[in-house]
Amino acid sequence: MCGIAGYVGPRNAIEVVYDQLKRLEYRGYDSAGIAFLNGGSGIKIVKKAGKLTELGKALGDDVPEAHIAIAHSRWATHGGPTDENAHPHFDQFEDIALIHNGIIENYLELRTELAKDGHVFHSETDTEVAAHIIGREFSRGVPLEEAVRVAVGKMRGAFAFVAFSRQEATKFVAARNFSPLIVGLGDGENMVASDVPALLPYTRDVIYLEDDRVATITTSGVTIQDLDGNVMETPVNHVDWDLSAAEKGGHEHFMIKEIMEQPEVVRGCLAGRIDEGGKVRLEQVFSDQVWHGIDRVNIISCGTAYHAGLMGKYLFEKMLRLPTDVFFSSEFRYSDPLLSPDSLAVFISQSGETIDSLAALRLCKQRRIRTLGIINVVGSAISRECDRTVFTQAGPEISVASTKAYTAQCLVLKLLALYIAQVREMPGVRVDEHVAELRSLAGKFESALQVSAQVKTLAEKFIDAKLAFFLGRNADAHATREGALKFKEICYIPTQECPAGEMKHGPLALIEKGTLAVFGATDPDIREKVGSNIREIQARGGFAWVITTDNDDSLDTVGDLVTKIPSTNDPYLSALLSVIPMQLFSYHLANLKGLEIDQPRNLAKSVTVE
Numbered sequence: 001m002c003g004i005a006g007y008v009g010p011r012n013a014i015e016v017v018y019d020q021l022k023r024l025e026y027r028g029y030d031s032a033g034i035a036f037l038n039g040g041s042g043i044k045i046v047k048k049a050g051k052l053t054e055l056g057k058a059l060g061d062d063v064p065e066a067h068i069a070i071a072h073s074r075w076a077t078h079g080g081p082t083d084e085n086a087h088p089h090f091d092q093f094e095d096i097a098l099i100h101n102g103i104i105e106n107y108l109e110l111r112t113e114l115a116k117d118g119h120v121f122h123s124e125t126d127t128e129v130a131a132h133i134i135g136r137e138f139s140r141g142v143p144l145e146e147a148v149r150v151a152v153g154k155m156r157g158a159f160a161f162v163a164f165s166r167q168e169a170t171k172f173v174a175a176r177n178f179s180p181l182i183v184g185l186g187d188g189e190n191m192v193a194s195d196v197p198a199l200l201p202y203t204r205d206v207i208y209l210e211d212d213r214v215a216t217i218t219t220s221g222v223t224i225q226d227l228d229g230n231v232m233e234t235p236v237n238h239v240d241w242d243l244s245a246a247e248k249g250g251h252e253h254f255m256i257k258e259i260m261e262q263p264e265v266v267r268g269c270l271a272g273r274i275d276e277g278g279k280v281r282l283e284q285v286f287s288d289q290v291w292h293g294i295d296r297v298n299i300i301s302c303g304t305a306y307h308a309g310l311m312g313k314y315l316f317e318k319m320l321r322l323p324t325d326v327f328f329s330s331e332f333r334y335s336d337p338l339l340s341p342d343s344l345a346v347f348i349s350q351s352g353e354t355i356d357s358l359a360a361l362r363l364c365k366q367r368r369i370r371t372l373g374i375i376n377v378v379g380s381a382i383s384r385e386c387d388r389t390v391f392t393q394a395g396p397e398i399s400v401a402s403t404k405a406y407t408a409q410c411l412v413l414k415l416l417a418l419y420i421a422q423v424r425e426m427p428g429v430r431v432d433e434h435v436a437e438l439r440s441l442a443g444k445f446e447s448a449l450q451v452s453a454q455v456k457t458l459a460e461k462f463i464d465a466k467l468a469f470f471l472g473r474n475a476d477a478h479a480t481r482e483g484a485l486k487f488k489e490i491c492y493i494p495t496q497e498c499p500a501g502e503m504k505h506g507p508l509a510l511i512e513k514g515t516l517a518v519f520g521a522t523d524p525d526i527r528e529k530v531g532s533n534i535r536e537i538q539a540r541g542g543f544a545w546v547i548t549t550d551n552d553d554s555l556d557t558v559g560d561l562v563t564k565i566p567s568t569n570d571p572y573l574s575a576l577l578s579v580i581p582m583q584l585f586s587y588h589l590a591n592l593k594g595l596e597i598d599q600p601r602n603l604a605k606s607v608t609v610e
């Protein structure tokens with residue numbers, strides 16, 4: 001998704017914002033640009049389609065000295081990824097340069113109005129419209145921050161933007177409505193970015209800008225106002241993340257680093273949440289009375305987080321007998337959902353900024369439904385707006401393909417289910433036994449990662465695959481769905497994922513000689529049936545890769561390749577562990593193909609447009 005960077009201070013601002021954009025590359029983008037004050041000759045904009053290196057070439061070796069600059073990496077929404085559509089954009093008079101994330105929904109209407117006044121546009125973007133509106137106000141003699149406030153009032157949609165002017169080039173102004181924006185506070189220098197890693201080399205003190213706030217940023221300070229111009233007190237947060245935690249840590253890609261981090265993620269997620277007495281402690285959640293009253297759970301999320309939601313449904317219904325539905329956030333908002341007043345809406349999101357989920361959350365709040373977030377990024381919009389949030393504590397996830405966040409999301413769901421069982425004193429649930437199982441889980445993740453070499457050999461065999469099936473039953477069906485998403489995201493190979501028993505009702509027609517079928521077969525209660533499904537595939541010439549637990553040998557002679565993961569006493573956790581070989585398989589295959597693993601084509605880490 002688009003990246004925003006801005007700097008004012010004594011360093012060379014062009015070098016700083018370029019470096020900040022580099023640190024946002026993981027978000028995915030297709031063009032990039034910089035605006036800076038070019039001595040006495042006004043604002044200069046340099047922008048190029050393609051990767052940052054193209055922008056670097058356009059800037060040349062002899063980078064000019066500037067002490068204010070803004071920069072942007074764009075992921076195309078309105079208009080293709082061209083030099084013209086890249087940000088920054090000028091206003092009509094070339095007095096103001098502006099960068100923008102998100103979408104201005106009424107931009108056509110605004111553009112028509114401006115065109116009638118003689119404004120000429122040089123791009124197809126909604127962004128240029130924002131620059132022109134601000135420029136028009138500014139040309140009437142109001143300060144830049146006031147011009148920005150007026151513009152925000154005229155625009156509909158989800159956006160964040162940053163602008164500075166030729167005339168007042170000691171400050172830039174940033175505004176947020178829905179899309180993330182973070183102000184970094186330095187010593188004699190200040191900055192802004194759309195994500196924390198861009199700021200970490202320069203400062204750890206940050207302000208998460210709220211919606212409908214305008215920040216005026218100079219070398220000496222930051223003033224935050226609401227849309228009426230009232231100065232707002234805003235807390236400063238200290239970011240503890242180590243910079244190295246946001247870098248690759250010696251691995252070739254962030255994705256493999258994040259896969260390998262999972263034992264640590266399990267420890268981090270459970271830390272302080274299970275006690276010596278075999279109980280679950282979740283301090284941030286609702287009172288016992290609230291838990292007793294909840295009659296239904298709706299889990300709302302996207303992509304990998306949606307797959308974690310499916311695991312949650314399995315768990316809540318099986319363990320708690322609590323009716324649970326799982327919704328794609330993008331569908332939920334427009335489906336006029338039937339929501340019981342005593343239901344709980346659970347929002348799962350790594351970034352906490354996914355606009356579809358944020359919009360669904362706001363709908364639930366309008367309907368006065370109780371909301372709970374399961375979020376990784378502290379300070380993110382969804383985490384702030386949910387009634388309560390349980391953080392997944394997985395650390396920054398940089399690779400677009402989510403891996404460790406999924407594990408942490410599933411673990412928080414497990415902790416939550418155990419916590420509810422504890423509060424509701426459910427007779428059939430031995431919380432202490434589940435907690436004992438959780439204690440040994442990090443070690444089991446370590447063992448599961450040992451399959452990497454075996455899985456790499458399999459990846460070599462299927463490097464030219466044209467299609468792959470991902471199949472399982474019960475929790476294994478949900479886990480294999482997540483395996484399939486990883487495979488299509490980074491290997492660019494189509495997949496068919498469905499419960500294994502469903503194959504014979506249609507998808508089986510796609511099996512040909514040598515077609516790969518990945519089977520999750522970790523649940524002992526249904527393993528025999530999965531064995532039959534494996535044979536159905538093989539009878540049509542398919543190749544069955546079976547992932548099962550190391551305490552079972554019933555499928556050893558059935559699968560064409562059998563991968564063993566450590567056994568647990570809990571089908572939910574076994575299914576969760578089975579995702580590790582699938583993550584590794586996708587990673588190795590994509591790497592063997594030489595694909596761009598951390599930033600797969602067409603995708604973005606934080607999806608902040610609907």
Ligand code: M6R
Nearest residue numbers: 303304305349350351354401402
């Ligand atoms: O930040 P979120 O968890 O809300 O993101 C949701 C999806 O966009 C995300 O999981 C996406 O599907 C990933 N690319 C999956 O690897």
